[in-house]
Amino acid sequence: MAYRVVIVGGGAAGMQTALELKSRGIEPVIVERDIELGGKVRGWHKLFPTFVPASDVLFPLAQRVKAARVRCFYGQEVTDIASDGVTLRSGERIPADAVVMATGFTLFDAHRKQEYGYGLYDNVITSVDLERMMNGGGVTLADGTKPQRIAILHCVGSRDEKVGQRHCSKVCCITGVKQAIELREMFPDADIFNFYMDIRMFGPGYEELYREAQEKYNIHFVRGRISEAAETIDKRIQIKAEDTLTGRPLRMTIDMLVLLVGMSANYENEGIAQRAGLELAPNGYFKTVDNFLGAVSSNRRGIFYAGAVTGAKSLADTLAEASLTASAVDDYLKEVFNK
Amino acid sequence: MAILNFGYAISRPRAIDVDNNDLRKSNDIIAEMPELQACIGCGSCTASCTAAAITDFNFRKLHTAVRRGEYKGVYDELSKCMLCGKCRLVCPRGINTRGLVMLIKRKLGDF
Numbered sequence: 001m002a003y004r005v006v007i008v009g010g011g012a013a014g015m016q017t018a019l020e021l022k023s024r025g026i027e028p029v030i031v032e033r034d035i036e037l038g039g040k041v042r043g044w045h046k047l048f049p050t051f052v053p054a055s056d057v058l059f060p061l062a063q064r065v066k067a068a069r070v071r072c073f074y075g076q077e078v079t080d081i082a083s084d085g086v087t088l089r090s091g092e093r094i095p096a097d098a099v100v101m102a103t104g105f106t107l108f109d110a111h112r113k114q115e116y117g118y119g120l121y122d123n124v125i126t127s128v129d130l131e132r133m134m135n136g137g138g139v140t141l142a143d144g145t146k147p148q149r150i151a152i153l154h155c156v157g158s159r160d161e162k163v164g165q166r167h168c169s170k171v172c173c174i175t176g177v178k179q180a181i182e183l184r185e186m187f188p189d190a191d192i193f194n195f196y197m198d199i200r201m202f203g204p205g206y207e208e209l210y211r212e213a214q215e216k217y218n219i220h221f222v223r224g225r226i227s228e229a230a231e232t233i234d235k236r237i238q239i240k241a242e243d244t245l246t247g248r249p250l251r252m253t254i255d256m257l258v259l260l261v262g263m264s265a266n267y268e269n270e271g272i273a274q275r276a277g278l279e280l281a282p283n284g285y286f287k288t289v290d291n292f293l294g295a296v297s298s299n300r301r302g303i304f305y306a307g308a309v310t311g312a313k314s315l316a317d318t319l320a321e322a323s324l325t326a327s328a329v330d331d332y333l334k335e336v337f338n339k
Numbered sequence: 340m341a342i343l344n345f346g347y348a349i350s351r352p353r354a355i356d357v358d359n360n361d362l363r364k365s366n367d368i369i370a371e372m373p374e375l376q377a378c379i380g381c382g383s384c385t386a387s388c389t390a391a392a393i394t395d396f397n398f399r400k401l402h403t404a405v406r407r408g409e410y411k412g413v414y415d416e417l418s419k420c421m422l423c424g425k426c427r428l429v430c431p432r433g434i435n436t437r438g439l440v441m442l443i444k445r446k447l448g449d450f
Contacts, residue, residue: 199379211432214376218369220406223380243355245380245403252357 002027003333006086006094008078009102011039013307013318013325015061017100020326022068026333029094030065030072031086037062037072039104041315045134048171048178048314049205057315078103081276083302097337098329101286101298102306102322105263108157108165116156116259121231123147124257126156127175139186143235147190147255150183151239152176153226154196158262167283169262170312173200176260177213184217193220193254195241203314222250229257263312276300285311296325302336304329360408364446368405372442375402377432384426384436390419398426398436405443414447 003026007014010032018028030037044054065072073088080087085095110118110126117124122142125133133139141147154176158169173196180192199221201207213219224241232238236253243250265284273280279287279299288310289297296305306325307318369375382399390396396419405413417440426436 211377214378215373218373218376220376240354243403243407246355246400246407246409248404249354250357250407251354 003097003337004029004095005098005100005329005333006031006096007100007102007306008081008086009039009104009307009309010034010037010072011102011104011307012041012058012061012315013104013309013322014039014100014102015065016319016322017102017306017325017329018070019061019064019068020323021329022070024326024330026326026330028070029096030070031076031078031088031094032072032074033077035074037065040107043128043132043135045131046178046182048174049203049209051178051182079272081272081303083300097333098302098304100304100306100325100329101309102325103266103268103309105285105308105312106266108163108169108262108264110156110259110261112163113156113160113259115228116153116226116257117229117231117237118259121229121237121257122235123237123255124229124259127152127172127179127258127260130179130258134182139183141235141255146187148187149191149193149252149254150187150256150258151193151195151226151237151252151254152180152183152258152260154194154199154260155225156259156261157264159197165262165264165283167312168200170200170202171314172260172262173198174203174206174209174314176258177201177206177210177219179258179260180219181209181213181217184213184219191220192217193222193252195222195224195226195239197223197225203316224250226257263308266309269309276303278303281311283311285309296321296328302332304332355404355407355409357407362408364410365406365408368442368446372435372439374432374434375406375439378402378434379432381431383429383431387425387429389421389423389425394419396420398440402436402439402443405447410447414444417444 005028007017007030010030014030021028038058041054041058047054077089078086079089081099087093157165176194201210224244226239226241230238237257238253241250281287286309288295304325306322385391385397385399420440424437430436
């Protein structure tokens with residue numbers, strides 16, 4: 001009989017882990033809180049840095065999971081995990097030979113940075129809202145008109161002690177560059193400004209895209225964090241920042257403010273970790289044994305991690321890591337049960 | 340009797356006022372040299388600058404200000420540049436900084 005591995009979370013990490021386990025002759029079971037697979041990538045428009053539609057990745061993944069007849073539980077939340085199974089909110093227990101946590105992250109709630117007016121001003125949106133707009137009816141201001149001047153603010157809910165988010169969310173810089181280019185293509189005559197602290201272009205092709213955004217798409221990059229946004233009487237937004245490269249304060253009125261929201265650790269991590277005896281990193285993500293040879297292993301044998309549950313990751317990194325997780329699970333099962 | 344001038348006045352705000360700045364010249368400059376937008380503000384130009392070694396000339400700040408539509412005093416300030424071209428040798432983004440000095444002076448000549 002095949003070994004059974006419960007995967008908590010049916011996003012990109014969970015699906016890829018399931019497929020890799022299946023190809024190794026192990027029986028994966030996915031427990032998904034939502035009513036369908038896909039996780040955070042669902043509803044995303046295009047992916048950096050190549051502008052591949054997100055559905056071109058998600059759809060084949062979900063199809064393969066279906067074709068592989070992976071057993072999936074939908075609308076079920078896992079409240080407790082152990083190396084020999086998981087417990088659902090209903091109290092039901094799913095026994096397993098190993099468990100993979102692939103519950104990803106929680107989007108930073110932009111309301112918490114009240115100084116930017118998200119939820120208060122009509123034309124302050126998040127990067128996620130922008131993706132939904134691009135995926136749906138298109139991008140307009142709240143009154144249906146076209147924006148003439150747009151600002152994109154980096155690091156909202158990242159590298160910010162005031163909201164308890166010390167870490168860098170990694171993917172926002174390149175997302176800001178990608179979205180600036182998409183906005184330029186929609187609004188060729190608009191002024192587009194990216195307000196950044198550092199530009200962190202860590203992946204292949206990212207730096208090249210950044211340079212293209214500057215040189216070819218004429219996106220203005222201003223180094224400085226917007227300190228506050230205020231709505232003007234005509235529903236535009238006045239912003240203040242320091243243009244740190246000239247050493248002077250800067251003020252301007254814009255039509256639309258896009259907040260690049262970061263990745264936070266899930267609130268549920270703490271309880272789950274405490275009850276299962278798992279270690280958390282200071283930022284609330286699950287802590288791996290080490291960053292090198294134990295990058296997908298927890299401090300409890302039989303419990304493994306895949307994807308952004310251990311820290312902010314791009315989709316590409318998540319998919320690559322999920323394969324590694326499957327391999328680590330396979331090694332573990334062979335070692336423990338085949339003796 | 341006229342009110343004496345006590346030396347108090349309303350200070351002009353120091354902030355860069357993008358709304359009211361005339362960005363046409365800056366757009367012209369960027370259109371002629373789009374790679375200028377690729378500046379990452381590293382300061383290599385200023386670090387290697389002969390003029391900066393002996394005066395407070397700061398080319399990074401100057402051309403950044405020009406891009407924001409701040410032209411006041413820039414033309415005169417640029418006469419500190421001796422066009423030695425060392426900045427061009429070190430720019431990691433390959434911007435023709437020496438040519439940029441000439442370009443800004445040409446565009447701001449009547450400012």
